[in-house]
Amino acid sequence: MNRKVMRQRRKKRRRILFIFVPLLVIVLASVGYGSYLTYKLANATSNANEELGRGGKSDKREQAVDPSEDHFSVLLAGVDDSSKRGFSANGGYKGVRSDALILATFNRKDKSVKMVSMPRDSKVEIPGRRxxxxxxxxxxxxxxxxxxxxxxxxxDVPVDYYVKLNFDAFLEIIDALGGVEINVEKEITEQNSKDEAKAIHLEPGVQTLGPEEALAYARTRKLDSDIYRGDRQKQLVEAIIKKSASMESIPKYGTVIETVGDNMATNFTFGNILALFKYSKSIDSIENLKLEGYDDTSTGAYYYELDEASVEEVSEQLKSHLELPGYEYNPDDSTSKSEEESNETP
Structure with a gap:
């Protein structure tokens, strides 16, 4: 197998992992207190800070928002890029695709978080492209x-902040945390990160997965389907968050913060990140919104065709959660309504 094919295969498997890494930024922000860790976090944030070309305010906002006072949104982006090439928001981006995109919204009233993941092959309109x-x-x-x-x-919602990370952080974070505990439901045999066949073998049961085992657990799809693979990924996310928030992980925060900081670009300031502390109790109960669609190969190329009704439904929920003008948010109501629709309801 030539090097080009091997690189392509590795990139394909790495895509699924980027959903995990950005969550660590929020977790560490919520627990990263103490003078030493505060210094580490401040230094990492300062080195990674980079404004977007538009400035500090979304064009869909009348004024900039403050995470300590307002509802806000964050776009989490994972790319298969190398920090050695000058990792930044827009530096060296040509030819570098995003391997994972997650939009998260934060409501300051009930400290809730909603999140929607966008499949990388979703067919969309890109501004400025024909x-x-x-x-x-x-x-x-x-x-x-x-x-x-x-x-x-x-x-049709504002993206107030972004966090961009690359793959280098994932294995290092799992390693720094000393592995994560997972209940493996089925026997799994997978390749490792070096493409060595059947190098990883997991038996059913509760166990601590190291970096290579976690990688295999997250990427395997031979057992069932992509839907179940997504469930395994969510399980791993929860395990990472749980381990990050445990007392035994506190001495490891410095290493984890450095790892994330070296592989991150963001328009969050240090003050913005500290404001995330109030969401720490909600971080393990994030509401995941599902973007429905179907596989489309009618043009000869593969796309994920988004269901328009699903996009609209997710959009309405995000607008409501952010309480954008004309929308209200009711935590006890699973459906979101605009103020106009609410007034029409008997």
Whole structure:
């Protein structure tokens, strides 16, 4: 097998992992107190800080928002890029696609978090491009500036902040945490990160997974389907968050913060990140919104065709959660309504 094919295979498997890494930024922000860790976090944030070309305010906002006072949104982006090439929001983006995109909204009233993941092959309109394209291509065309604009265009909601990370952080974070505890429901045999066949073998039962085992657990799809693989990924997310928040992990925060900081670009300031502390009790009960769609190969190329009704439904929920003008948020109501619709309800 030649090197090009091997690199392509590794990239394909790594895509699923980016959903985990950005969550660590929020977790560490919520527990990263103490003078030493505060210094580490402040230094990492300062080195990673980079504004978008638009400035500090979304074009869909009348004024900039403050996480300590307002509802806000964050776009979490994972790319298969190397920090050695000058990792930044828009530096060296050509040809570098986003391998994972997650939009999270935060409501300051009940400290709740909603999150929606956008499949990388989702067929969308990319501002400035003539034809529809995969959402992952937005980054290769215009870095985080165009990625943010594309997501705003898709859901018609403001993206206030972004966090961009690369794959290098994942294995290092799992290693720094000393592994994570997972209840493996089925026997799994997988390749390792070096493409060595059947190198990883997991028996059913509760066990601590190291970096290589976690990678195999997250990427395997031979057992069932992508839906179940997604469930395993969510299980791993929860395990990472739980381990990060445990007392035994506190001495490891410095290493984890450095790892994330070296592989991150964000327009969050240190003060913004500290404001996330109030969401720490909600971080393990995030509401995941599902974006429905179907596989489409009618053009000869593969796309994930988004269901328009599903996009609209997710958009309405995000608008409500952010309490954008004309919308209200009711935590006890599973459906979101605009103020106009609410007034029409008997």
């Amino acid at each position: 034809n529809t394209d995969r959402i992952a291509h937005a980054h290769s065309y215009g870095g985080m500036d165009l990625t943010v604009e594309t997501v705003e265009n898709l859901f």
